[in-house]
Amino acid sequence: MPLIRSPIDLRTCRKKTHSSTRPRAPPELSFGVAHSGVQDAFARSAPPIPHFVQPSVNPAHSPVALEIRGLTKRFERPAVDGLNLSVQAGEFYTLLGPNGAGKTTTLRMVTGLLRPDHGSITVFGVDALDDPVGAKRIMAWVSDEPMLYEKLTPLEYLDFVAGLWGIDSHLASVRARDLLSWLDLAPHADERCERLSKGMRQKVALAGALVHEPRLIILDEPFTGLDAGSARLVKEVLKERVRAGCSVIMTTHILDVAERVADRIGVMANGALIAEGTLAELHRQAGSGHTSLEDTFLMLVARNGLAE
């Protein structure tokens, strides 16, 4: 079965699954980034992306999704201290660390919500500090506290986000409805966000982050408040985006999630990266006898004398 469906396939599939009494499998993403060897029907049928949303550097030419060098931010004490970090294109990167380690501060600097004191940030070759608008065109940010407009419906919210990113209305409409359907929000598409549960709001915020097809998706504790089914759905959606060529960088305290989804994991403490690698590499760095990420994480943090 192909990973990417055409919209017609998807609609047919949805009709079938709706009429079926069997439990519904997480649907697959069809829009967006052209998958290797697969011509996306949406990409073919959609009008060309307006100049407004085109990044100043072609992301396809850059294998590095995110490059951070010497990043420093001080508040009353150093929150991020000379951080170096690289995330490859098509990689699912998870950032772990105790509270106050500097994870969120780092991500907020990458997204342009905080100005660093020193250092450089490059997103798919675009200097995020010199050309923040260019970098924002290819990024999306989802925080742990979904920031929505209470008085807008999910569809209106997605229409607004599409307007901010200058997405063609037809394309945005199709993506929005598909995303809401994939995230099990279709029945609530025309309800105001004030009526939605926290988990639903989190999924609407995620849909908002995906509707403009970002190349780099940055998430801060995205699973906070999600039930098991929704969490699995969100994980599937994110993994699908990674398979489609996007990069995901995510912070989480749920180590099980990190263990299951991440290609590479970075461990931060006191504003610095203290360990990085695949799960196996992290186990090796932590020393023998540690088979779970929880043990490894706690050992790494404790070894650096940085336990909370």
Next chain:
Amino acid sequence: MSRPGTIGWFAVHEARLAWRDWLSLFIGRRRRRAVGLALGVVIVALLLHGLAYLMLASSANLAGDADKRVLLVVTGALLMSWSMMISQALESATRAFYARGDLDLILTSPVSAGRLFAVRVAAMVMPIMLMTVLLAAPFIHVLAWYGGARWLGAYAVALALAMDAVAVAMLLTVAMFRAIGPARTRSIAQIVAAVIGAAFAIGMQFAAIVSYGGLSRMTFARLPMFVELAPDRGSVIWWPARALLGEPTALAVLMGLSIAAFAATIYFFAPRFGQLALAAGTASHRTMPRRRRRTGFHDWSPAQALRRKEWMLLVRDPWLMSQTLMQLLYLLPAAFLLWRNFYTGAGTSALLVPILVVAGGQLAGGLAWLAVSGEDAPELIATAPVPASRVLRAKAEAVLGAIAVVFSPLIVMLALAAPFAGLVALVGIFIAAGSATAIQFWFRTQAKRTLFRRRQTSSRVANIAEALSSIGWAGTSALAATGTWLAIIPGILVLMIVAGVWLISPVRNPAAT
């Protein structure tokens, strides 16, 4: 210390929360502010006492044989204050049911929720009374100094009226719960509160326009019709006024009735508090019937998307609409005066120019706060590929667009009656709205839209500057409408104020924030 769960224990708990809330509102974390605040209060109090002395020292003995006209004026003033007290009490009553801060904790604990409610209802009386008494106190003191201690009875009258207002507000809120359900009560009660607060003052202005063609609220007392229709001096209608004027019997009766009404409110409604609060909580979580209106997607530019979003959020929030448009209620008499002048050919239209300009500035300030400081998804906007300057421009356009929609009919009416005054009003409103918007942008903070009522406390400099700018532009427009070149002088002064505000604003001095 009272035993946990008793009324006394709840009272101490509520008093502590109220005190800390008050401290954080006025002083925040900066203790040095307290000294400044205390000094400011003393200076303002002294100035108000001086003003009261100049106004009242000679008339402190008017009470003894007050005639019908005096009683009519005093009763009118009391009714105006009382309507505002009911308005405040309605807001507080709604908050008591819908604020979920600690209700879940209280309702799931084994203590009686009715006791908490009794304390909360009692606690409503004090701020409502203080709000009224705050400005009246210097006048009461001057009258008491020269006319005798009987004038101090005014404090008791204010307390009695506050208790009555709370009783009426509770009755209205519970009646609305029953009639229209808890889901709608929240927004409707807030709109009713706004309308009640303004209705009586506006009604008196309408009466003044009809009779004298002016906007003064107390003109009605001069109307022979009212004086003739008013009952004799011995009527119970005058008892509150007579109580205020220091008559002990009237004061005792008023206090007795008010205490009885207040006690009855607590007795009947306190035990139902838990049910009502639960109903209110359920209402806020209940899924309303879905609208089947489908959303069509549009090729918005970022600026269009932002403008549309601002307007949609405003139109869909009845509470914000009522708070924002409150100021416009006060424009109704002005619009009525315009309409009347248009048909009678009276030449007082130019007098409306400053009123319109002040209203334009104030409304723009409120809308600008909502658009910038009350942005609910600041991180979404900040991470969108839209330059910050473009975002601000789109938000300013949204504010000025709303002002244009609201004021266009009034300006057209004014222009038809007095074309030059209409032109001056148009320019004045635009400049006042632009200045107020700019000030809000320079002093922007991040807050929740629900804190709109507290926006004045977020930056006192911005608040004072916004008021000065609106009043200044109103003065400039008033002079300009008369055709004198002297209008340039206040205009330059206001420009200097606005420029000075910009120089000290956090936007220009980020380190100062």
